[in-house]
Amino acid sequence: MxxxxxxxxxxxxxxxxxxxxxxxxxxxxxGLVYLDGNSLGAASPAAFAELTEAARQEWGQDLIRSWNKAGWFEMPVELGDQLGRLVGAAPGQTVVCDTTSINVYKALHAAMGLRPDRSVIVAEAGSFPTDLYMAEGVASTRAGTVLRLEGVDAPSIEELIDDSVAVVLVNHVNYKSGELRDMAALTKKAHEAGALIVWDLCHTAGALPVDLDGSNADFAVGCTYKYLNGGPGAPAFIYVANRHLAEARQPLSGWWGHARPFAFEQSYAADAGIRRFQCGTQPILSLRALKGALDIWNDVxxxxxxxxxxxxxxxxxxxxxxxxxxxxxxxxxxxxxxxxxxxxxxxxxxxxxxxxxxxxxxxxxxxxxxxxxxxxxxxxxxxxxxxxxxxxxxxxxxxxxxxxxxxxxxxxxxx
Amino acid sequence: MxxxxxxxxxxxxxxxxxxxxxxxxxxxxxGLVYLDGNSLGAASPAAFAELTEAARQEWGQDLIRSWNKAGWFEMPVELGDQLGRLVGAAPGQTVVCDTTSINVYKALHAAMGLRPDRSVIVAEAGSFPTDLYMAEGVASTRAGTVLRLEGVDAPSIEELIDDSVAVVLVNHVNYKSGELRDMAALTKKAHEAGALIVWDLCHTAGALPVDLDGSNADFAVGCTYKYLNGGPGAPAFIYVANRHLAEARQPLSGWWGHARPFAFEQSYAADAGIRRFQCGTQPILSLRALKGALDIWNDVxxxxxxxxxxxxxxxxxxxxxxxxxxxxxxxxxxxxxxxxxxxxxxxxxxxxxxxxxxxxxxxxxxxxxxxxxxxxxxxxxxxxxxxxxxxxxxxxxxxxxxxxxxxxxxxxxxx
Known part of the structure; x- marks a missing residue:
């Protein structure tokens, strides 16, 4: 040897x-050799400390006042910015909320809304399946939507991109093989055809550096419980490039996405920024464990x-x-x-x-x-x-x- | 006096x-007089104990094995049944997941899918606003959908219910005034017109007994962080009457709603039961605090x-x-x-x-x-x-x- x-x-x-x-x-x-951090990342004293503080002091003692005093309401956008740094997103474009599946739904709807004359979604047969299932869900609510799959309709995703394509939904790192896509090149290819692109970063965020802004990406989604170590089922994230924020609309238009959530207005008016990709009240305890985990990354x-x-x-x-x-x-x-x-x-x-x-x-x-x-x-x-x-x-x-x-x-x- | x-x-x-x-x-x-449990319920040693066990032992020590060993994957349906008892729902019809807003979206889509020849959603101008915003979101994905509001289009919701109505979305207890609707009577009124009904139980669950099954309700949603004391932003619930489960479809068709989520199939196939109303991976730490809180209700x-x-x-x-x-x-x-x-x-x-x-x-x-x-x-x-x-x-x-x-x-x- x-x-x-x-x-x-x-x-x-x-x-x-x-x-x-x-x-x-x-x-x-x-004694454990843990080679499954790509499924569930390890716990940390920092995450435990945040969780204990959030539960015992903020919930237990300060109660409702913690929405202001402990900054609970701002956590999704603050954690979004903190996470954004790890994926090449300047502040104001990333929010931590809901699940990856739900964020795929938002991103696909928003992208298709920005390309109203097009009806094709391109994705990968080898995608983590929920992305495909969510694309089916989007298609069920947008008549005429067609799903084209790499591995079914053509051997490579590049061959499927033409001027009928509204959006390309693609995994940056394949969940099974670990194969990596070239983010800048595929984004450029999509844009040259007039399409938009949604990057699934579930197996990327915290695993390797990427540059969403520098690659000119349109949307990205991902989870925080794998390499980011946010805890089991910790809320996911969504990134929307600044240039799309004013026009991008998504139908999960809940009160946390409203321009004035506490005015209790009768009609929806989307927030001007990334908050419009929020929907409802987020699980604060899980978010706080994630906060502890993300703080570790400040030193990486x-x-x-x-x-x-x-x-x-x-x-x-x-x-x-x-x-x-x-x-x-x-x-x-x-x-x-x-x-x-x-x-x-x-x-x-x-x-x-x-x-x-x-x-x-x-x-x-x-x-x-x-x-x-x-x-x-x-x-x-x-x-x-x-x-x-x-x-x-x-x-x-x-x-x-x-x-x-x-x-x-x-x-x-x-x- | x-x-x-x-x-x-x-x-x-x-x-x-x-x-x-x-x-x-x-x-x-x-020394505190806490009269805001209808916004955020109080913490409990039971919730803290579940949270600590889930974080330190299950996440920290057992890691990925806890999805099986600690029953994480089954929690949404098990907690759903546990909560169902408090709102008159027999087992198999309730699941704890996502947010109230998102569950409103699922319920409205499912209801409208069951009434494909109808296009009207009836709701209340005085509703907690996110219900109306989500109805707008549903309408944005279903061409021709019309929203009729009590307080705008007629003084009472009953007057708005006719044979063009697909679904009535109504708060059982008004968030602002506390006024209570008659669940059985309004459900009957909707059914007589051929419409379905979605009950928002945010200010009901844990505040007073209701009988979803006995009232012949179709759908219900609600949150768990008010009177149920599940913790800040604890996941919400959705109820779908057994008689609708086989046919009810919702477009947030993520992998947790799949009949075989771990077969990683390329196409979506909805689970036969209430799991089809799940979407993606749930925030386990927040769910576990809720578990502790719900256990208290076993003795109420x-x-x-x-x-x-x-x-x-x-x-x-x-x-x-x-x-x-x-x-x-x-x-x-x-x-x-x-x-x-x-x-x-x-x-x-x-x-x-x-x-x-x-x-x-x-x-x-x-x-x-x-x-x-x-x-x-x-x-x-x-x-x-x-x-x-x-x-x-x-x-x-x-x-x-x-x-x-x-x-x-x-x-x-x-x-």
Missing amino acids: SGIPDLVAIEAMDAADVLRPMRERFVLPE DMKALRAKSIALTDLFIQLVEAKCGAYGLTLESPRDGTRRGSQVSFAHDNAYQIMQALIERGVIGDFRAPATLRFGFTPLYVGFKDVWHAVEVLEDILRTGAWKEARFAVKSAVT | SGIPDLVAIEAMDAADVLRPMRERFVLPE DMKALRAKSIALTDLFIQLVEAKCGAYGLTLESPRDGTRRGSQVSFAHDNAYQIMQALIERGVIGDFRAPATLRFGFTPLYVGFKDVWHAVEVLEDILRTGAWKEARFAVKSAVT
């Missing part, structure tokens, strides 16, 4: 890791994050292929780190059982049907020795056939 | 109050709740009119307790300033533009002596003119 780093070399990588101190900002059970150098992410995923691929190459694993992610998000997937006919065996041994990744082992590498709290250890366990499970034990074949309801 | 109970009589009311022990289940600051007799609510509000009206009658207050709520929710409103030209002065003195109600003093009486934690004390303070503020101090006239952004 010449060229494969040994444990000494790997410990040196950890020692040289500028992000290593960030691990202390998170709560992780002793996004270039260092990206460099470490590529180094971790490169190392994982290298070690798996060197040590487990005989056991039928096939790399499903791009081999080129610059074309990959912060995750690595391998296909295996028995992926479900192998992942169950890994989890039982304290290496947590996840399974995606029908046959994908998916491993996420959060640069803030995953180290190089974690990668080493994960591959050691994987090799042992494959070599010994431990995954063949009957209990690993029983599928649970939620996977 | 013959006939007006004195402090001795009021202390006897507290002593005889069967719900008095419930107060110990809530956290309330010493809803008839006793209603009796105490009427007694509290009757007493408040009686004392205010007896002691503050000279200062220009006008009752805005029904005088008949059986026609009133669990709140009392008085109009006064200087309502904003008076409420600010009350809050400074530790009596918390709220102001609703342009001239309403609103007081909510949560039977679980408001006692008769609280009512007495609130009126004493109000009388003092009015008699001395303390509300005229300049600082009370400065309006804050959120009121």
Whole structure:
């Protein structure tokens, strides 16, 4: 195994890791190798502290006065700006609210409203499914809308973009393979055809730097409970480029999107800015945990994050292929780190059982049907020795056939 | 002041109050009279305990495994059934998710889809405004939809219901006056015209018993952070009568509403039951606080709740009119307790300033533009002596003119 780093070399990588101190900002059970931060990010003392303050002092003691005094009402836009910095959005264009699915609905409606003479939505068959389901929902309320899918109607999304297209809805990082799109190039391609673009950043935000403003993106959505570590089901975000805000309308026109929400007017009048993409009252406790998690990012150098992410995923691929190459694993992610998000997937006919065996041994990744082992590498709290250890366990499970034990074949309801 | 109970009589009311022990289940600051539980319900040790367990153990230690192990994924339907019991809904018809505004959108779309040959939505000009804004949003996605308003197009909602009406959207308890509708009678009236009905229960759930199933209601929505004490911005609920579930469709067709959410299929297929009214991933931490709050209701007799609510509000009206009658207050709520929710409103030209002065003195109600003093009486934690004390303070503020101090006239952004 010449060229494969040994444990000494790997410990040196950890020692040289500028992000290593960030691990202390998170709560992780002793002995666990957590490679599922791309599904649910880890908790942090900062998130717990915000949650406790919001619950015990602000709710418990200050009660209704906290809407003003603790700034609850302003949290969605303030957190939006704070998050915006991580995805290249200048202030005033991002708001944290609702769910990714609902924000897809808003963005698609707004985009189609800006292109009233067009009726085609382009998306990917390989998209995280809820994006497609929401596009179907939008189509059900806009007669004549046509959905064109990469992987069904043409092999590549670029071929589907023409002057009938109102909007392109695309994942920046594919949830399954981790493959990365070129944001600036695809946005330019959409614009050249007169279309708008909605970027789904669920597997991007907090995983690698992107530049929404610099790429001239129109809309973006994403979740905050993966790489941003906002907590289970933490509210999602939506970005709308400044140049569209005055005209962009979305039909979830609730009171939090009103220009004067506390005037209790009879008719809707959209706020002039990003607040028009809000709808109703937000879950403050969940938002406050997210606030704690986002504060950690104030101290993160996004270039260092990206460099470490590529180094971790490169190392994982290298070690798996060197040590487990005989056991039928096939790399499903791009081999080129610059074309990959912060995750690595391998296909295996028995992926479900192998992942169950890994989890039982304290290496947590996840399974995606029908046959994908998916491993996420959060640069803030995953180290190089974690990668080493994960591959050691994987090799042992494959070599010994431990995954063949009957209990690993029983599928649970939620996977 | 013959006939007006004195402090001795009021202390006897507290002593005889069967719900008095419930107060110990809530956290309330010493010395505060909290008459704003109709805006934000009080916190509880039960809610804090659930929140701590969900954050520190389930998120912090068990991480992604909690979706199964801690039952996170099932919470919306389990809490829906638990809440359903309080509004007369048999299991399988209620789900806790998203916001009231978003659930209004789903319900209106579903109702109109069930009445495809009709295009009229009937609502109230005096509705909590977000219901009207969401109806506008629905209308913007369904060509030809007409909105008819009680208070604009006719004096009473009953007069607006004819065979062109697809759906009636109505508040069971008016947010401002506390006036109560007859659920069974208005539902019958709508059905006789072939229309469906959506009941907004924001100021009903946890304030008084209702019988959705027994009233033959079609849809209902409501929030959980008022009388149910679920915490700031806790997720809302939606009820869909069993007889409509197979046919009712709503366009926020996210993956949590899919029949097989973890099969990651390319096309949407709605779940057969109430889950089709879910959309995306829910804020688990906020849901868990709500779980703690709802557990308290397992020990509440809803008839006793209603009796105490009427007694509290009757007493408040009686004392205010007896002691503050000279200062220009006008009752805005029904005088008949059986026609009133669990709140009392008085109009006064200087309502904003008076409420600010009350809050400074530790009596918390709220102001609703342009001239309403609103007081909510949560039977679980408001006692008769609280009512007495609130009126004493109000009388003092009015008699001395303390509300005229300049600082009370400065309006804050959120009121």
